[in-house]
Amino acid sequence: MVQPANKRLVTEAAIETRLTTERLVTEAAIETRLTTDAASRWGAAWASGSTSRLREFFAANTGPRVAITGAPIVGTVTVASQADASALVGKEVQGGVYINTPDLELRDFRIKGDxxxxxxxxxxFASRTYIHHIEFDGQQSKDTNAGLGVSSGTGPSDLRVEWNNFHDLNDAAHTRPGSSYKYNFVHDPLVWNTAAWGAYNPAIHPHTDGFQWLRGSGEVVSRNFIEVPYKSVSATPNTNSCLIIKTDVAAIDNVTITENYLNGGTRTVMVNDGGFGLPTNISFDKNRFGPDFNDGIWQYSNASSMVFGSNTWAQTKQVVPTTNGSLGYRSAQPALDPDPLGFGCVMTNLGYGAAATWGAANDARYVRALSGGLINGIEFHVTVSSGNVSVGVYRGRGRGLTHMPYDLVATSGTVACPAAGAARIAIPETWVEPGDYLAMSCDNVTMQLLLFSGTAAPLFRPLGAATAASHPLPASAPSPASPGFRMPILVGTFV
Incomplete structure (x- = not known):
């Protein structure tokens, strides 16, 4: 016969179990709704056809959804239970996380590499791990054997890696059998920092990829934004690929890659025999490709590895060729689509210009492009020639008043100011989207150009910006940039 005290304990335990179950069910329902809503917003951004809007979506919807508070956790965190994993929510780990237990969920924290x-x-023994809404900051570790976001480890399979923000890393992730990688933002990869690390050292230069396969089958890579641009302004290459699928450890089969934005790399995609045979059944369909590769999209050991669907250029929406090998640096894309008014060039202004001197010595000016296209030079009009200038193209980021120039993707470097009259300075072939920026810097205030804004009145900032101490044009536009004045009329052309 059960005693009253025991009855009470049994009842309390039953109530606790029910409440815990209800809480977990409620939390799961909320989590499902939140991710479903975000996936719907991804669909709207993808359908818009705008790379800028898609990038903004990923910037706003990946990484921790809660505030990061408290003192950082330094060193290695061993996660042996779900309680250990849940304790990381809202925290910053400065070091690493080690998992050797199956069926864990890690979410909503920041991890900085050391x-x-x-x-x-x-x-x-770590399988079926769900990794989501985490910021991975590689902290610019220059060692090629460091700076990996999610390791393939020695045994895990069936991972879910979703809604994470990967940056300043060597590779974002090494994939595992049966795993899925969805809605991740891979951007701003590790680059060589001469000021911090000294002269370029090829022995430890980063070999940057987005996602890398060494072995496995059944992986799905879908709806990610992977941007590792090959920078013509760097003294050395600093990105290898967005995706590299190579049998370095074991066979690779049945990989589905769909609805991703892929931009950059020496070649954007590499599919090769690493010693364990050709990869097989590697499917690419409905992906969009950006312009910032070195000389081609595809590098594959044998066409038999590849299953091609309909993959398109992000800018033009035309079909990407399946050519294996070089397409020519950033010059492979077909006739322009981002030029609906038929300018035949990249315009930054449609109004009248007046001659005036440069704003301040060593200032840079960034003028937003109103149309897009392939260019290999920037034109302007000089009224008084003096000193040295540089011109270039920056990618734009942000929305509304926050839209600003970001990364320099092509530049002339420092050159003498051309003689008075119509002038043109060559740059490497570069695709420009509406919303990117044409830019110029100058080392003096004697030079005069045709300008389209007043000598003192600020320009509405999304149309133009200015930064000091920026000659020659820097690899990344200093932030925050000021609203521009004395803005040059710049036109991007291809000859």
Missing amino acids: GRYALIDFGP
């Missing part, structure tokens, strides 16, 4: 091999690493 030069170790991987920010999240696995033991042989």
